[in-house]
Amino acid sequence: MPLRVRLTLWYGTALAIVLMVFSVVLYAMTARNLRDAVDQSLEETATTAVRSLEERGFLPLINEEELLSQFPELTRIDKFFQIFSPSGTISIRSPNIKQHEVPLSRTALDTAIAGQSIFESAKYPNEPPLRLISMPIMYRGNLLYIVQVGTSMESVGETLHRFLILLVVAIPIALAVSLAGGWFLAGRALRPVDKITLAAQRIAAGDLSQRLSMPAAHDEIGRLAATFNNMIGRLDASFSQIRQFTSDASHELRTPLTVMKGETDLVLRRPRALEDYKSVLESNLEEIDRMSRIVDELLFLSRADMGEVKLESLPVGMESLVEDIHRQATQLGQDRKIEVVLGTVMSVVVQGDDLRLRELLLNLVENAMKYSYQGGKVEISLLNDGREARLSVTDHGIGIARADHKRIFQRFFRTDVARAHTKKGTGLGLAICAWIVDLHKGRIEVKSELGQGSTFTVVLPLVHSTA
Ligand SMILES: Nc1ncnc2c1ncn2[C@@H]1O[C@H](COP(=O)(O)OP(=O)(O)OP(=O)(O)O)[C@@H](O)[C@H]1O
Ligand SMILES: [Mg+2]
Numbered sequence: 001m002p003l004r005v006r007l008t009l010w011y012g013t014a015l016a017i018v019l020m021v022f023s024v025v026l027y028a029m030t031a032r033n034l035r036d037a038v039d040q041s042l043e044e045t046a047t048t049a050v051r052s053l054e055e056r057g058f059l060p061l062i063n064e065e066e067l068l069s070q071f072p073e074l075t076r077i078d079k080f081f082q083i084f085s086p087s088g089t090i091s092i093r094s095p096n097i098k099q100h101e102v103p104l105s106r107t108a109l110d111t112a113i114a115g116q117s118i119f120e121s122a123k124y125p126n127e128p129p130l131r132l133i134s135m136p137i138m139y140r141g142n143l144l145y146i147v148q149v150g151t152s153m154e155s156v157g158e159t160l161h162r163f164l165i166l167l168v169v170a171i172p173i174a175l176a177v178s179l180a181g182g183w184f185l186a187g188r189a190l191r192p193v194d195k196i197t198l199a200a201q202r203i204a205a206g207d208l209s210q211r212l213s214m215p216a217a218h219d220e221i222g223r224l225a226a227t228f229n230n231m232i233g234r235l236d237a238s239f240s241q242i243r244q245f246t247s248d249a250s251h252e253l254r255t256p257l258t259v260m261k262g263e264t265d266l267v268l269r270r271p272r273a274l275e276d277y278k279s280v281l282e283s284n285l286e287e288i289d290r291m292s293r294i295v296d297e298l299l300f301l302s303r304a305d306m307g308e309v310k311l312e313s314l315p316v317g318m319e320s321l322v323e324d325i326h327r328q329a330t331q332l333g334q335d336r337k338i339e340v341v342l343g344t345v346m347s348v349v350v351q352g353d354d355l356r357l358r359e360l361l362l363n364l365v366e367n368a369m370k371y372s373y374q375g376g377k378v379e380i381s382l383l384n385d386g387r388e389a390r391l392s393v394t395d396h397g398i399g400i401a402r403a404d405h406k407r408i409f410q411r412f413f414r415t416d417v418a419r420a421h422t423k424k425g426t427g428l429g430l431a432i433c434a435w436i437v438d439l440h441k442g443r444i445e446v447k448s449e450l451g452q453g454s455t456f457t458v459v460l461p462l463v464h465s466t467a
Contacts, residue, residue, distance in 0.1 A: 050135055084145065115138055135147050337375045398418065444456065
């Protein structure tokens with residue numbers, strides 16, 4: 001069932017129940033109030049009559065005409081009265097009781113004997129119901145007479161009947177009007193949802209560059225549209241990232257393959273000296289090494305993406321780690337006369353994976369050496385500011401343009417300056433670094449100007465602050 005129908009039905013049902021309960025309560029209260037008013041008026045009349053009779057000294061009871069002329073309030077047309085003797089027989093009754101006798105009931109008599117008044121209802125066939133009050137007249141503790149005043153409930157019945165008809169007619173009308181209003185409002189409220197659905201269908205069928213154009217209202221619909229656009233944006237970004245990644249990866253793998261094919265073709269063209277074959281095979285081996293490194297790194301990154309790479313979480317003394325890498329790097333730098341020095345190295349313990357942290361630092365130091373000029377200097381330092389560990393690698397090499405500071409962490413991205421500077425490198429190192437830093441709940445910062453050198457700083461939480 002469409003939401004609009006369901007909303008309207010729910011709304012209609014709730015409203016119908018409320019109206020029904022309201023009407024029943026209203027009807028019951030009105031009926032009760034009307035009856036109370038009748039009772040009150042009966043009681044007043046009876047009290048007046050009793051008081052007048054008492055003033056006259058009760059006796060002797062005269063005939064009807066005389067009584068009526070003395071107490072005109074007893075002859076009001078809408079009421080009749082009777083006076084009974086203590087035995088329950090009628091002594092006097094007003095002339096407006098026409099059709100039949102209205103005898104005193106047993107209960108009324110008993111109550112009167114006990115000195116109490118009583119209200120009763122009586123019903124005779126083909127007549128509106130009657131309401132009666134029976135009030136005793138006592139003299140020195142003895143029951144002298146019983147005055148009964150009665151009235152027809154006809155007008156009350158009519159009023160109630162009219163009220164009932166009004167309710168029966170008005171409620172369905174009110175309900176119908178409200179349902180129509182509800183239907184209209186539900187339709188209006190849901191119209192933007194329809195719009196979003198249509199737009200979403202268009203986006204699903206076509207390109208991901210489309211966005212929903214929605215009013216900037218900050219209501220539920222506005223938020224839905226914003227969330228939807230956000231989601232499409234992220235999908236778009238990750239799809240294009242995947243496309244880029246695939247094309248980059250193929251490209252990176254094709255280059256060594258092309259080199260290998262070219263050299264092999266060339267050497268096979270005619271018989272060669274053994275030396276030539278050897279040198280081609282050696283060159284091929286280099287390319288194969290390069291390719292398997294790329295494939296290894298890609299495999300590692302994709303496993304990392306899928307959450308399949310688990311890290312240790314143990315306290316790691318960074319000081320000795322830095323010293324180890326320094327030693328390793330000093331050796332690597334000898335060929336190109338690059339000096340690797342230690343700056344300030346404080347004692348720092350972080351929580352994490354020793355091997356991955358080594359890999360991280362080595363990647364940064366390798367980059368620093370790779371992108372330094374011959375005879376350059378690379379500095380490693382480790383600071384502890386009480387809250388975080390700051391591990392920095394500084395070089396004075398080719399530097400990175402501002403615009404590229406973010407992109408160097410993307411897979412396969414290499415700056416043009418870097419490509420011109422050295423052929424070595426695939427652009428995966430920093431992506432792996434970023435991943436390692438991320439899993440250690442740290443961050444990596446780059447400070448660099450083109451041609452001025454770079455500083456990469458890894459900020460890691462200290463061991464006590466991660467606990
Ligand atoms: N210290 C640095 N100085 C200048 N540019 C740098 C430095 N470190 C990184 N870059 C730039 O960032 C790019 C990405 O670095 P990354 O380490 O990911 O790749 P790579 O060193 O080129 O290849 P590899 O995958 O072998 O590490 C580099 O190609 C280079 O353009
Ligand atoms: Mg690198």
